[in-house]
Amino acid sequence: MAGNQDHFKRDAQGNVYEVDFNYVRTHVPLNWFFEHMLDGKPKPMSGAIRYGVCPNPSCQASSVHSVKVCVKDDSWKCFSCGEHGDVVEAAAFYWGKSHREAGLELMRADIDMLKHYMPPKPDTAIQRDDSALALVLQKVADAAPYPSKHALEYLGSRGISERVARAACERGILITIPNDPFQAKAFLTEVAGQELMERAGLWKPDKKAPACAFRPLWFRSQSHCAAEFRLMRDPKEGEKKAMRYGGKSPWIWEGQTPDEFMIVEGPIDMLSAVEMGSKRTIFALPGCENWEANWFQMMAEKNVLMALDPDKPGYAALEKLMPVLAAFEAKTGIFNPPNRVGDLNDQLKAMRGLTK
Numbered sequence: 001m002a003g004n005q006d007h008f009k010r011d012a013q014g015n016v017y018e019v020d021f022n023y024v025r026t027h028v029p030l031n032w033f034f035e036h037m038l039d040g041k042p043k044p045m046s047g048a049i050r051y052g053v054c055p056n057p058s059c060q061a062s063s064v065h066s067v068k069v070c071v072k073d074d075s076w077k078c079f080s081c082g083e084h085g086d087v088v089e090a091a092a093f094y095w096g097k098s099h100r101e102a103g104l105e106l107m108r109a110d111i112d113m114l115k116h117y118m119p120p121k122p123d124t125a126i127q128r129d130d131s132a133l134a135l136v137l138q139k140v141a142d143a144a145p146y147p148s149k150h151a152l153e154y155l156g157s158r159g160i161s162e163r164v165a166r167a168a169c170e171r172g173i174l175i176t177i178p179n180d181p182f183q184a185k186a187f188l189t190e191v192a193g194q195e196l197m198e199r200a201g202l203w204k205p206d207k208k209a210p211a212c213a214f215r216p217l218w219f220r221s222q223s224h225c226a227a228e229f230r231l232m233r234d235p236k237e238g239e240k241k242a243m244r245y246g247g248k249s250p251w252i253w254e255g256q257t258p259d260e261f262m263i264v265e266g267p268i269d270m271l272s273a274v275e276m277g278s279k280r281t282i283f284a285l286p287g288c289e290n291w292e293a294n295w296f297q298m299m300a301e302k303n304v305l306m307a308l309d310p311d312k313p314g315y316a317a318l319e320k321l322m323p324v325l326a327a328f329e330a331k332t333g334i335f336n337p338p339n340r341v342g343d344l345n346d347q348l349k350a351m352r353g354l355t356k
Contacts, residue, residue, distance in 0.1 A: 019103035021088060028106045030074055030087040031119040037094060040069075042120040048072035049120050055090040056083045058312065067240065072122070080313050082289045082320075128201030130225040133246050136192045136200045137220050137227055141175045143191045150179035151217060154232040159348040160271045168271060173251060175218040179232060184213040201245060211243060219267040221249035221286070228267060228286065244286060250295060251284040261298075262305045262335070263321070265314070269344040273307065276348055280305065288317035293324045300328040307335035309343045 031049060034040040040051035050067030059081040068080040077084035083093065091102035147155070147165045151174075155165050168174035178184045188197065188210060197203035203210035212218070215229035226246025235241045251267050253274055260280040264270050270284035283299075285291050288308055304325055308314035318334070325332050341350045349355050 019100055019107060021099075021103055024088055024103050024106045025074065025086055027111055027114060028087050028109055029114065029117055029119055030071055030076060030090065032114060032117045033087050033090055033106075034069075034071065034076075037091070043067050044120055044123045045070075046123050048122050054078040054081060054083070055093040056081050057094065057096070059083070079287060079289060082313065082316055128245065129199045130246050132196055132199035133201065133227070134225045136197055136202060137175065137218070137224060139192045139196075140177065140188065140218070141169075141172060141220070143187075144176060145169060147174065148176040148179065148216070150232060151176035154217070155271070157354065158268065158272075158345055159352045159354055160268075160275050164271055164275050167274075168253075171253070172224070173220055173253070173267065174271075175220060175227075177213070177216045177218065179216050181209065181214050184216060185209045188213055212245075215243060219251060221246065222252045223247065223249035225249065226286075248286065248290060248292065250286060250291070251282075253282040253284075255279050255281040257281075260303045260305070262307055264307045264344055265309055265317075269307070269309075272344040272348040276344070276351070285317075288313050291321075293327075296321075296324055296328055296330070299325060299330045302330055304330045304332045305335050306332060307344055310336070310340060 031042065034051050034053070034055075035042060038051070038053045038055060040053045043050045043052075045067070049071045051069045051071065052067055054069050055076070056078065059078055069076055069078045075084065075086050076090060083089075085093075087106065088099050088103050091097070091106055092099050095102055095105065097105070147162070147169055152162050152165055156162070165174060169176075178187055194203055197210050198205055202212050212229045215231050217230040217232050219228045219230070221227060223246070226244065226249040228242050228244045230242045231239070251270055253270055256279040258281070261283055262273055262278055262280040263283050263285065264273055265285050265288050267284055270282045273280075273282050283295075285308075306318055306321070308317055322332060335344075337347070341347055341355070346355070
């Protein structure tokens with residue numbers, strides 16, 4: 001492509017020796033790089049654009065439904081591998097070059113062509129009231145204190161028994177609503193009301209129904225001001241399997257051995273650990289990269305078993321968590337049984353002969 005030579009710094013022999021990074025960041029749109037270099041398909045979200053492809057070549061390929069990379073305010077972050085940066089860092093990862101080499105390559109882009117690029121517009125950022133979200137969750141939990149028939153069937157297909165599902169409801173962790181979206185909308189409107197759900201950020205004013213009505217499996221976090229809403233089926237094209245609302249908060253299943261903990265990723269793995277007979281307190285992260293160091297103070301000088309997913313993001317999270325736990329003088333071990341298959345839920349399903 002045609003270059004813009006005015007911003008190259010050259011030595012006496014005419015060789016380029018320095019790149020103007022500010023110029024690159026200003027004139028080469030990050031969204032353009034994702035769409036034209038990575039062939040990413042933009043998906044507008046609240047206040048950001050998501051893509052299913054990561055600039056890091058070593059980041060494992062995700063399903064077609066994944067939107068693991070968030071692009072916002074001229075920076076990107078991959079929620080799978082944890083890498084992040086601006087357009088220069090994206091290019092350096094993708095091309096396997098140094099920042100200087102990637103910057104020089106980006107400076108050769110046709111600036112006149114880039115002027116005609118129209119970036120995708122994110123959805124309007126929703127202003128959420130976490131206290132309203134907590135009230136919605138409590139109202140729905142009070143109205144539906146037991147797991148639904150469809151939820152029990154779905155969890156059973158994942159190896160999780162009715163006993164554990166009911167215990168999760170009794171502990172205020174699991175909430176289930178009608179599986180039919182029309183029934184779910186009517187139920188939520190009656191129990192919580194549209195106005196409260198709008199304040200909670202669950203119902204966009206321009207939508208006919210809240211997104212959570214289509215995700216009947218709800219997992220309320222330890223803070224009670226956040227939750228994950230999940231499908232009970234395979235996602236359709238462009239559909240997210242789960243959505244999280246509210247502040248950053250883990251799920252905690254208090255066990256019978258107060259000095260022993262297990263760290264897992266997500267509520268399904270938490271229930272799987274309970275189902276497999278663990279007596280430890282199960283501490284479930286809302287994503288292997290989504291945690292705060294002060295959460296683990298409760299594990300000071302305790303026995304902690306790490307049971308994150310045995311994949312690249314899980315191993316990367318393990319490396320970051322170990323020094324945090326060491327600072328609290330926790331005694332750590334890694335869950336790695338023979339012939340482990342995937343995450344804890346995969347392990348459970350394999351044990352119960354539910355794996356296809």
